[in-house]
Amino acid sequence: MIDLDELRKLAEAATPGPWEWEEPSDDSYPVGDESLVTTWNEEDGYPKSVVTSWGHDADGVTASAEDRAFIAAAYPQAVLELIERVRVAERQCEVQALGVENTLAERDAAVAAVERVRAIHYPIYPEAAPGVSLCANGECDAKPWPCDTGAALDGAPEPEEKP
Numbered sequence: 001m002i003d004l005d006e007l008r009k010l011a012e013a014a015t016p017g018p019w020e021w022e023e024p025s026d027d028s029y030p031v032g033d034e035s036l037v038t039t040w041n042e043e044d045g046y047p048k049s050v051v052t053s054w055g056h057d058a059d060g061v062t063a064s065a066e067d068r069a070f071i072a073a074a075y076p077q078a079v080l081e082l083i084e085r086v087r088v089a090e091r092q093c094e095v096q097a098l099g100v101e102n103t104l105a106e107r108d109a110a111v112a113a114v115e116r117v118r119a120i121h122y123p124i125y126p127e128a129a130p131g132v133s134l135c136a137n138g139e140c141d142a143k144p145w146p147c148d149t150g151a152a153l154d155g156a157p158e159p160e161e162k163p
Contacts, residue, residue, distance in 0.1 A: 004083050011083070015050045017075020021068050036072065114153060121149045 018039045037047035051071075063071065123133035123145035134140075135147035146154060 004086060007079065008083050011076040011079040014076045015048055017077055019050050019072045019075045021072055036068075117149060117153060121147060121153070123150075 015038060019036050020039050022035050022037055024034050034053055035049050036051035037049050040047065042048050120137050121140070122136050124136050125133040128145075130146065131144045133145040134142050135145050135150060137147065137149070140147040140149070146156070
């Protein structure tokens with residue numbers, strides 16, 4: 001796992017970007033040839049060096065074109081922006097997870113409530129045909145099964161006449 005706090009510290013301490021690679025020179029004994037430099041100039045009018053080669057007795061900076069492009073693109077501000085995007089996405093995921101947890105808790109509470117209602121509204125003779133048995137709940141005044149409550153739990157439309 002990437003330590004975003006440590007990566008932030010490293011990015012904040014590094015030379016600000018954007019960065020770019022200098023083109024090779026034609027010097028016989030180049031100093032700073034093909035260096036990684038800032039795209040902006042310092043007060044002296046020159047870009048700030050990020051990675052510099054030594055010159056005639058060194059190989060310079062050796063990297064593939066693809067690696068050079070990636071290194072130049074991964075300057076500190078770009079990394080800091082990516083860290084912020086990750087943090088925002090993580091916060092959004094936490095909020096969504098909380099919403100899912102709340103929704104699941106509400107669903108569980110509703111299921112439990114339906115089960116409590118079904119425990120007191122059921123047919124006295126479940127094997128009897130609909131309308132023959134009576135609801136076991138005494139408050140239904142001996143209404144035929146399914147009573148209005150049982151019918152509503154089973155998804156029947158509301159009765160046309162309301163008591």
